Amino acid sequence: MSTFQNGMAAARAMDDDSDVEEEALVADYKEQVQYEEGMDELEHVPSLSMAQQADDIQSKLAQAAQPLDFQAPLDVKFQSYDAYCSLFHYILNSDGPVDLEPPSYYWAWDVIDEFIYQFNSFSSYRARIARQGNNEKNEEEVQMLRENPNTWGCYSVLNVLYSLIQRSQITEQLAAMKRNEDPMSKAGEYGSKSLYRMLGYFSIIGLLRVHCLLGDFSLALKTLDDIELNKKAMFARVMAAHFTTYYYVGFSYMMMRRYGDAIRMFSHILVYVSRTKNFQKNAQYDSITKKNEHMYALIAICIAFHPTRLDDTIHTALREKYGDQLLKLQRGGPDSLPIFEELFRSACPKFIAAVPPDFDNPEANVDPIEHHLAIFMDEVKTNMWSPTVKSYLRLYTTMDLKKLAGFLDVKPEELRSWLLVNKQRTKQLRWTDQGLLEGELVNVSDLDYAMQGDLIHISEAKVGRKLVDWYLRNLSRTYA
Known part of the structure; x- marks a missing residue:
């Protein structure tokens, strides 16, 4: 016993x-x-x-x-x-x-x-x-x-x-x-x-x-x-x-x-x-x-x-x-x-x-x-186009929605819907030490953006300076 x-x-x-x-x-x-x-x-x-x-x-x-x-x-x-x-x-x-x-x-x-x-x-x-x-x-x-x-x-x-x-x-x-x-x-x-x-x-x-x-x-x-x-x-x-x-x-x-x-x-x-x-x-x-x-x-x-x-x-x-x-x-x-x-x-x-x-x-x-x-x-x-979209967004600080839609060969409204869904998915619960369904809401992306009309404003997400530095040092090893 x-x-x-x-x-x-x-x-x-x-x-x-x-x-x-x-x-x-x-x-x-x-x-x-x-x-x-x-x-x-x-x-x-x-x-x-x-x-x-x-x-x-x-x-x-x-x-x-x-x-x-x-x-x-x-x-x-x-x-x-x-x-x-x-x-x-x-x-x-x-x-x-x-x-x-x-x-x-x-x-x-x-x-x-x-x-x-x-x-x-x-x-x-x-x-x-x-x-x-x-x-x-x-x-x-x-x-x-x-x-x-x-x-x-x-x-x-x-x-x-x-x-x-x-x-x-x-x-x-x-x-x-x-x-x-x-x-x-x-x-x-x-x-x-x-x-x-x-x-x-x-x-x-x-x-x-x-x-x-x-x-x-x-x-x-x-x-x-x-x-x-x-x-x-x-x-x-x-x-x-x-x-x-x-x-x-x-x-x-x-x-x-x-x-x-x-x-x-x-x-x-x-x-x-x-x-x-x-x-x-x-x-x-x-x-x-x-x-x-x-x-x-x-x-x-x-x-x-x-x-x-x-x-x-x-x-x-x-x-x-x-x-x-x-x-x-x-x-x-x-x-x-x-x-x-x-x-x-x-x-x-x-x-x-x-x-x-x-x-x-x-x-x-x-x-x-x-x-x-x-x-x-x-x-x-x-999420199929997520890596491709991010690769374009990283090149700009401001980008026109229609321009990005042209790069991806999709309709602007479809792209808008995808961006809104993806924005919401960048926030995830992360389990700490409570119940498994509970957790702390954190940002899981190193790229952030906001939409104003047809303009997309891109910035570095606040996920922690150490994490961003680690990504830059280890691009050859990570799956980003």
């Missing part, structure tokens, strides 16, 4: 790079690798057997963290869902708290992670079957899915996560710790048990993930109001949880156009992964490596929208992975659109719909990934 409390203790800001804390994280990661290697040695019992062992809760606890085979048939996925329902019903609705000690907090994360993964996988599979229409090949599966619309339903999954949080009173405990009070005074009968405390804590991270998969990025960030993003947070002790948290927080920021905050989140976890890669020899590392590539693609997108300085490790890796593509992204224009689309499609989460698909009208089922891609590409098209 002391380990968990230490894991959630209040700590300094996220960007404190104390060597002592880094060593502590590495030590925790070594312990996690040893734990997972021990779990691998256990005999893998298929999820199908979980329901047959209703009287053996220890077996259910062990199997809940075991991944389901990706190629598992549909009936096994249904039975896996039933097994999870049975397990969580036992934990949440027994007469009083279940008196069981969880193997470790790594196990608690694995349970929540696998639960959400299976939900995500099943939802994507069901939607794909629905879009294909009813044919002889999948007729049997379509009939099974029709008859069980609530299996792996969005409401059921959210209900489990919120119930675990409520039972454990973990939000009250975290709030008490922020006030330097004893969290046990708010824990209650259930929250004083480590089983509920751990599952409740990681259910908060699970909610971040689920709300992001559903496309509600504001609510996704809101769920982390009681968790501090720092190296002593409980999620930072589990590599996969650490990575997942920053991936979904960063992606939510990106979709909310808070590119500076997104870069900050992506940079933090990419640097951490690079520092611990020598210890990552287990199967989990393969998954993290793949997600690592996704995060580099996302940070390349954010840098195109928000030029800024990066850690040397990330900067070098970006140049190696996306050298030519970065040049096109930073130039903007129509040539950049396919690259934005390719990077987004390859690195975005596997979005899902909140409701079951319509099997009777396959054409009515919109692919959630295509839906969010279209939203993102609207933003890209809005």
Whole structure:
């Protein structure tokens, strides 16, 4: 229990790079690798057997963290869902708290992670079957899915996560710790048990993930109001949880156009992964490596929208992975659109719909990934000419709107609309140390302008003399 409390203790800001804390994280990661290697040695019992062992809760606890085979048939996925329902019903609705000690907090994360993964996988599979229409090949599966619309339903999954949080009173405990009070005074009968405390804590991270998969990025960030993003947070002790948290927080920021905050989140976890890669020899590392590539693609997108300085490790890796593509992204224009689309499609989460698909009208089922891609590409098209326009504006202190429109071969009124939108986008919230949705409104551009009739007055933005000097010294290295 002391380990968990230490894991959630209040700590300094996220960007404190104390060597002592880094060593502590590495030590925790070594312990996690040893734990997972021990779990691998256990005999893998298929999820199908979980329901047959209703009287053996220890077996259910062990199997809940075991991944389901990706190629598992549909009936096994249904039975896996039933097994999870049975397990969580036992934990949440027994007469009083279940008196069981969880193997470790790594196990608690694995349970929540696998639960959400299976939900995500099943939802994507069901939607794909629905879009294909009813044919002889999948007729049997379509009939099974029709008859069980609530299996792996969005409401059921959210209900489990919120119930675990409520039972454990973990939000009250975290709030008490922020006030330097004893969290046990708010824990209650259930929250004083480590089983509920751990599952409740990681259910908060699970909610971040689920709300992001559903496309509600504001609510996704809101769920982390009681968790501090720092190296002593409980999620930072589990590599996969650490990575997942920053991936979904960063992606939510990106979709909310808070590119500076997104870069900050992506940079933090990419640097951490690079520092611990020598210890990552287990199967989990393969998954993290793949997600690592996704995060580099996302940070390349954010840098195109928000030029800024990066850690040397990330900067070098970006140049190696996306050298030519970065040049096109930073130039903007129509040539950049396919690259934005390719990077987004390859690195975005596997979005899902909140409701079951319509099997009777396959054409009515919109692919959630295509839906969010279209939203993102609207933003890209809005900013497509930004680098070109800025390159012209930097040459003048006053410029006629019609003259600039002639250079760009667009209508003056279209250019006026773009300039007004771009002016508004130069102000962004920057997260400090409060809630993730809050922040300080700052100017993120080194170029400012004002419009008076058809005249554009250009000046250097007040973004700080040091930042401007840095841009001038490092034009060859930045993505401006």
